[in-house]
Each structure stands twice: as C-alpha cells, then as structure tokens.
Amino acid sequence: MSVTEARVEKIGTDEATGYSSYRFGSFTFSRDEYFAHVSWPRGNHIIEIDRFLRAMVRDIGWGFFYGWIFFDDIFGTTNHYGTVDVFAGTYDRGCKEAGIDFLETYSAEAVSEAFETISKDWISEGYDPLNAPLETGSPIGPKGKERTDPLLRSFIAADRMLGLPGDKSVRTEEDGFGINRAFADMEFDQPDIECEPGFEGQLHAINLFDHIARSDITWNPSISAITRANICCVTSEEHMLPVIHGNDRNEWFIQLTDEIHWNIADKNSGAPRGRVVMKAGDVCAMPADIRHQGFAPKRSMLMVMENGTPGLEQRYASGELKPYPVKFEA
Numbered sequence: 642m643s644v645t646e647a648r649v650e651k652i653g654t655d656e657a658t659g660y661s662s663y664r665f666g667s668f669t670f671s672r673d674e675y676f677a678h679v680s681w682p683r684g685n686h687i688i689e690i691d692r693f694l695r696a697m698v699r700d701i702g703w704g705f706f707y708g709w710i711f712f713d714d715i716f717g718t719t720n721h722y723g724t725v726d727v728f729a730g731t732y733d734r735g736c737k738e739a740g741i742d743f744l745e746t747y748s749a750e751a752v753s754e755a756f757e758t759i760s761k762d763w764i765s766e767g768y769d770p771l772n773a774p775l776e777t778g779s780p781i782g783p784k785g786k787e788r789t790d791p792l793l794r795s796f797i798a799a800d801r802m803l804g805l806p807g808d809k810s811v812r813t814e815e816d817g818f819g820i821n822r823a824f825a826d827m828e829f830d831q832p833d834i835e836c837e838p839g840f841e842g843q844l845h846a847i848n849l850f851d852h853i854a855r856s857d858i859t860w861n862p863s864i865s866a867i868t869r870a871n872i873c874c875v876t877s878e879e880h881m882l883p884v885i886h887g888n889d890r891n892e893w894f895i896q897l898t899d900e901i902h903w904n905i906a907d908k909n910s911g912a913p914r915g916r917v918v919m920k921a922g923d924v925c926a927m928p929a930d931i932r933h934q935g936f937a938p939k940r941s942m943l944m945v946m947e948n949g950t951p952g953l954e955q956r957y958a959s960g961e962l963k964p965y966p967v968k969f970e971a
C-alpha cells in the first residue's frame with residue numbers, strides 16, 4: 642500500500658455562502674447550502690450536508706474506528722491503524738463496474754487534520770452533528786457564526802471505576818447533565834454499597850442507566866471502559882447511525898433499553914444480508930465481514946464490546962479466523 646503525502650489546503654471561498662473549498666490529496670471538498678460535493682480524478686459525488694457532517698465528526702472523534710466508515714454507499718474511510726484510506730466507490734459494485742472508483746491512502750494524522758479543518762469551516766453555531774436531530778439546529782443555509790464550544794468529542798477512557806474518588810467521568814445533574822427526555826419514565830435507584838473494612842475507596846457501584854440517560858450525544862460513546870484490549874462503550878442512540886460501519890472484526894452489541902433496527906449488508910458489495918431488530922435484553926455479535934447501519938426510532942441505550950487487539954483485522958482478513966465468533970450446531 643503506498644501512502645500519499647498530502648496536507649489539506651484551502652482552494653477558495655464562495656462569496657455567496659461563506660464556505661471554503663479544500664483540496665486534500667486527489668480529492669476536493671466543497672459545500673453549498675444543502676450539499677457536500679466530493680470530487681476525485683475519475684468522478685464526483687454529492688451528499689446531503691447533515692449526513693456528511695454527522696459522519697465526518699464521528700469519523701474523526703472515533704479515530705477512524707475499526708475497519709470501514711461509509712458516509713454513504715460511495716464515500717468513506719478505512720482504518721489501517723496509522724494510515725487511513727479515503728475511498729469513493731471502491732466498495733460499490735456500480736462504481737467499480739463503471740471504473741470511476743478511487744482510493745488514496747494517507748497518514749491518519751493528515752486525514753484527521755483535513756476532516757477537522759473542513760468540519761470547523763462548515764459547521765456554524767446552533768448546529769451540533771453529535772446531537773440527535775430533534776435536539777439541535779440545522780446545518781442548511783449559508784455560513785453562520787463560528788462555534789466556540791468543542792466541536793469534536795472523542796472517545797474518553799475512564800481513568801478508574803466511574804464514581805470512585807478521582808473519577809471525573811460520571812455524568813451528574815450538578816455537572817449540567819440532566820436525564821434525557823426519552824428516559825424520563827425510568828427509575829434510577831442508586832445501588833447500596835457495603836464495603837468490607839480496608840477496601841474503602843476501592844469498591845464502588847453506580848447505576849449505569851442513570852449515567853447513559855445523561856449522555857448529551859448520540860451514536861458516540863461519551864465514556865469508555867478500557868482494560869487492555871477490551872473496550873466497553875455505552876452509548877445512547879437516537880435517529881440513525883450517521884455512517885455505515887464495515888467491521889474488520891466481531892463486535893458485540895447488548896441492547897439495554899428500547900430497540901434498534903439494523904440493516905446488514907455484505908461489506909464489499911453492499912448486497913443485503915439481513916435485518917435485525919434488537920430489543921431490550923437482546924445480544925448479538927456483528928460478524929467481521931459485514932457493513933451495518935442502525936436506526937433507533939426512540940432514544941435507546943446500547944452497550945458495545947470491542948476487541949482492540951492489534952493485528953486482529955489481518956487475522957480476519959486472511960481467513961485465519963472465521964468472521965463470526967460462535968458456530969451453533971444444528
């Protein structure tokens with residue numbers, strides 16, 4: 642894989658809308674009041690601006706995540722952990738057959754810088770792509786006032802058990818994190834903690850539902866528990882996952898409340914493979930060879946378990962490991 646040396650550069654500013662256009666490697670990015678336009682040497686593509694921005698800020702915030710992030714069926718990124726592919730049409734049968742697909746590989750840092758520069762220019766005050774659509778404004782229209790609050794909120798790993806002295810990650814009313822409107826009917830009893838003498842400050846328990854109910858963002862884990870390569874993310878999900886995720890390893894989902902509908906397709910061709918409706922209490926393992934997108938009609942709570950072991954993606958890609966974790970015999 643050859644890595645293209647590239648840095649994002651501004652190539653102009655539209656006087657009517659106030660938005661700038663950018664070149665990054667062989668790609669150019671521009672936006673108008675409704676759409677993002679992406680072009681590359683053999684083609685170009687148009688994406689509705691809300692979808693584009695909701696995907697882009699998550700892609701940066703997740704550090705390009707595991708495997709493939711499709712902004713839509715055509716455009717996206719693939720994480721090689723250090724380098725990142727930016728692709729257009731590479732995993733779309735129609736584009737492949739028409740010969741207009743294109744892919745370039747850059748350092749992860751250069752892609753981060755490019756996406757951050759574009760997002761900052763194209764997002765104005767009053768619109769937060771990490772919020773549920775019902776809880777934020779619209780990105781449609783000309784450029785507005787620049788946002789001053791943090792635009793990007795990435796994975797934060799808890800330093801220690803949430804709520805223990807020294808932990809600053811647990812969400813509380815006092816920190817300004819109220820219970821989300823969607824969870825107003827839930828009860829949030831706090832656990833009783835009876836600690837043996839000598840273990841004070843080491844044993845603790847929280848109501849995890851209470852913590853998740855206070856998350857102000859969607860499809861983005863606010864706090865993650867990370868123990869070596871084991872990553873546990875709890876998130877609140879509402880509306881649709883703004884990207885289609887192509888797995889490069891298994892990924893476990895535990896549906897904690899309400900329901901999420903998943904569209905599951907072949908990772909390479911996009912051909913449909915299944916529809917899964919997960920309801921509270923359901924557990925599933927998304928295989929390593931699929932792409933998937935979730936739809937949450939009402940805000941719901943999801944726990945995602947990831948295996949961050951380095952090199953695991955190659956063991957799945959080579960076929961050494963089966964794409965699913967368990968085989969059930971008939």
Ligand SMILES: [Fe+2]
Nearest residue numbers: 886888892927
């Ligand atoms: Fe996934």
